Structures are given as C-alpha cells and as structure tokens.
Amino acid sequence: MRTVIVGASRFGIATARELTDDGHEVVIVDTDEAKLEQLADQLDCGFIHGDGTLPSVLRDAFGDHADSLVLLTNEDDVNILAALVGRSIGFERVIPQIVRAELLSVCDELELNDVITPHSTVARSIVQALKDKSDTSVDLRLHKGIRVVGYAITAAHDGQTVGELDLPAASRVIARAHGEEESLVDDETRLAEGDHLIVAVATEAVDALEKALAQDTDQ
Numbered sequence: 001m002r003t004v005i006v007g008a009s010r011f012g013i014a015t016a017r018e019l020t021d022d023g024h025e026v027v028i029v030d031t032d033e034a035k036l037e038q039l040a041d042q043l044d045c046g047f048i049h050g051d052g053t054l055p056s057v058l059r060d061a062f063g064d065h066a067d068s069l070v071l072l073t074n075e076d077d078v079n080i081l082a083a084l085v086g087r088s089i090g091f092e093r094v095i096p097q098i099v100r101a102e103l104l105s106v107c108d109e110l111e112l113n114d115v116i117t118p119h120s121t122v123a124r125s126i127v128q129a130l131k132d133k134s135d136t137s138v139d140l141r142l143h144k145g146i147r148v149v150g151y152a153i154t155a156a157h158d159g160q161t162v163g164e165l166d167l168p169a170a171s172r173v174i175a176r177a178h179g180e181e182e183s184l185v186d187d188e189t190r191l192a193e194g195d196h197l198i199v200a201v202a203t204e205a206v207d208a209l210e211k212a213l214a215q216d217t218d219q
Contacts, residue, residue, distance in 0.1 A: 004058070030047075058086050096115060096116070148200050148201075152195070155193050158192055167212050178196070
C-alpha cells in the first residue's frame, strides 16, 4: 500500500512510522523543509517539500499510483482543501483530519466521508474507559512510546488550572470527566477535586507524571 501524508505534525509522523514499520510505502508532504530534513534521518519514507493543497505538489506525490491521501496538518481548512484537490487528482481514498466539530457538516456536504476526529474520538473512548473501571487509573497504549493514563484530581490540585499543574514536558492533558460531564481541556480549564484527568504521556515520563499528580499538600 502506498500512502501520501500531508502534514509532518506529531500525528502525521506517528502515522507514517506505523505504516512504514508495517512495510508500507509512505510519502510525507510538508511546507517546513527543515523539519523534513530532520525526519529523513528518522523515517524510511519519501519526502516532498511543498504546499499540499497545490495540484502540482499532490500530482508529484501521487506519482504513478497512490492508494490513499491522509491530511494531517494542524489546520482543518488546509486539510479540507487538500482532500478536495487530492480527490480530483485521482487518489482512491482521501482522509482529512478535522478538529473543529462545526466543520463536519461541511465535510458531509463535500462528500468527504472518511474523516478523522482524533480529539473527540480519543477523549470519548478514554472517558468511557474511565467510567467502566472501578479504580481511578486507565492505561491505554496508543502507539510505540506513547500511553494514555487517567488520574483522579485530589485536594492538592483542587482549584488549579491545567496550565498550573507541574507536569513533565513529555505529557499533554487531553480531557477530564466529572460525574456525567466530560470535556476536552486547555491550559485555562480549572480543576476540582474528584475530576478524572486524562493525559497522553511518553512512556519514559510516566513515573514523573505519577509523582506530579500524586503530590499532596502535606508533603
């Protein structure tokens, strides 16, 4: 299988790595030439420096044949435009990543049926996993080196915002659940005792994360 990925984002790089590790051919397209040069030492795939919304660039990436075009930039509008251009060129399958929920109806109107909604999909899955378990922790392995863990917020962090938590650099807070309420978070989200916090973390930083979230005001 030959796949073209537009966007050397973290998600794009992780997807490329999974595909190449599985023996598939991958081409990454991105406007950041320096980033592509760095990735050339890390990934066994092709690289094209250019704007993935331009027909000339996608034709170059398509070559003689490509099975799919996956749009994983961090900009929804870029992903949608590149998907439409890719479809006109002849990619058998186009899969854009869409973060903003209000754009999903636009994708429906444009008949972009294969849509990735990573934030909401992962958050719903993790929150449901938390609710289904009797303890306060969940551990899911997304791909090599990355885990998703859940912790209950204690009195030590009651009233703090997500941005005020002293978490390791190799971690990202994804969502929280409290009772029947669940939501994605940002740095300004204020936490309360009893919240369940869901965090993506590099495997090597799990111990540091546990220590940070287990801190007690009496310590």
